Amino acid sequence: MADHLFLRACRREPVERTPIWMMRQAGRYLPSYREVRARASFLDLCRTPELACEVTLQPIDQLGFDAAILFSDILITLPPMGLEVAFPESGPKIATPIRTHAAIEKLHVPDPEAELPYVMASIRLIKQALADRVPLIGFAGAPLTMLTYAVEGGGSKDYAHTKRMLYGAPESAHALLDKLARTCAVYLEAQIAAGADAVQLFDSWGGIVSPGDFREYPLRYAKRVIELLRASPAYAARKVPIIYFVNGCAPYLDDYASSGADVLGVDWRVGIDEVRRRVGDGVALQGNLDPGALFAPPSEIRTRVADILARAGTRGHIFNLGHGVLPETDPEHVRAMVTAVRELSSTPAS
């Protein structure tokens, strides 16, 4: 497994072609996923290892991605912390968002094996079902992103509650981020112990702040997670690649590489060649096709894939979308992307 294409690319070792996976690859764009969802709620899927395993494997079996990613949700850690979350179709909702220091003090750093047992069971089951065909990526929400959900109570347009806490009550923000960072670290540690071959920290809303505040909040706590993780016995035993993804990373490129991750995720709003110039050669890069570009005809998708492959180069690149695939995407257009990456990145036999 350590020799798998995806893991070698994460370590910037030579590869015979560029590996590809896709954020939200197990999701609503796939008819087979929608069939499973017709008989079970989103939370049931996350909490039933057989169902999580079934949908995790669908894109591997049907589209041939080079890595599987655990079917789950970043907010799954909030209930055991003490914050109930509902998942209606309109997006996640927290009925009693965190707005006071007292509420932060009541939150609890969970024991993942005891309090999120279905996640660990899912990982073990998926690993068995994959039978070493491709590596399995575990994941968690990065601290700042988790804070936005906990504080806003769901998605947000302007993150006013988040910013009121960050700038108006920074001691509360740091206390909350500290708990979220410790939760994130033990959760990823447990996923590695259960069998995850790589882990990704999703900072989906890490890009809502100024460059100075990026260092003070999202980056600082992502770094802390990565340090805690690297110091853990589970990591020491397996040394799996750590991926850090900030959606909207362009303003922070001078600092991005200092996260300590092995791989940096790159969204679609920046040239991956510019990211490489600014972050240097010490990390692998993952990205960065606009999920919306999959609405283009297959010939145009192929042109855009070729452009990204040329900008990224052959060393230390994992092809991915710049954010999660859109539910309205035609799976045949996804297939066109996968085929283009496989064909266009292959080293000709010499």
Added chain:
Amino acid sequence: MADHLFLRACRREPVERTPIWMMRQAGRYLPSYREVRARASFLDLCRTPELACEVTLQPIDQLGFDAAILFSDILITLPPMGLEVAFPESGPKIATPIRTHAAIEKLHVPDPEAELPYVMASIRLIKQALADRVPLIGFAGAPLTMLTYAVEGGGSKDYAHTKRMLYGAPESAHALLDKLARTCAVYLEAQIAAGADAVQLFDSWGGIVSPGDFREYPLRYAKRVIELLRASPAYAARKVPIIYFVNGCAPYLDDYASSGADVLGVDWRVGIDEVRRRVGDGVALQGNLDPGALFAPPSEIRTRVADILARAGTRGHIFNLGHGVLPETDPEHVRAMVTAVRELSSTPAS
């Protein structure tokens, strides 16, 4: 009026201190604005020159900004184009969004004096009421931003309909953008003829695309607006500064200056010093405090103002927020920002 601080800064001429205004300065954070809104709907405000004039002047009288901006909404041009818009508290809604080429062909480029007479009447009334105290900024939504509203039917999380059109039906996208650009140009031209001393093109959602698509869509059509505008008799007579604002401009800095605008707006997610390095000295810059930073205590606001002033330098800088002020903002914190800009940017008497 041509010698006013704000206009000199737009032209990169020497100034005795940095001018300041604030996007959405006439808005819900002001108790006096909420009083007017209690007796009139949002659309009534936009369509009644006396009310539009009253709220436009409130932040000038109460907080001492160096420029007024017409109270209106970028979507106000859609109904005369043939697209009805409602403005409930939850945000604008278009009941029949544009999804077909036939729908685009039915849209009409309005005659602003005939079809948006209340806007022109508002400008004339505001100019009279201001009595040359400060310049008046007119504005319009940039073509790509207007397309997102027309196509999505309101705000959006992922702009899936927009991207389906841009990448799946580019000929439709170009046809729609062309009509929106011509509308935008004649509308700004009429505002200048009515008395606006500067105009701003808001590309609030210009930042949702890759750098290549930025050149192909938002930038290309903003350029077209600016070219059409500069070729107009109204512009030739007064040569007012043209401001182009892309929210989320960081990924596009190598191209941003080629818009042809005199002033570039800078959101808060990028250092204004980096923007200056990348766009060169040919344009003025406007920005870039995080609207959320106004939740910080006044002493911290002052520190952040000082940081931006130091990064921006004294030549060709207009202080502003990086996006519209948040409705939850304390007006006294806005006052702290204005005071800090006035005090910290003043050239000591020599």
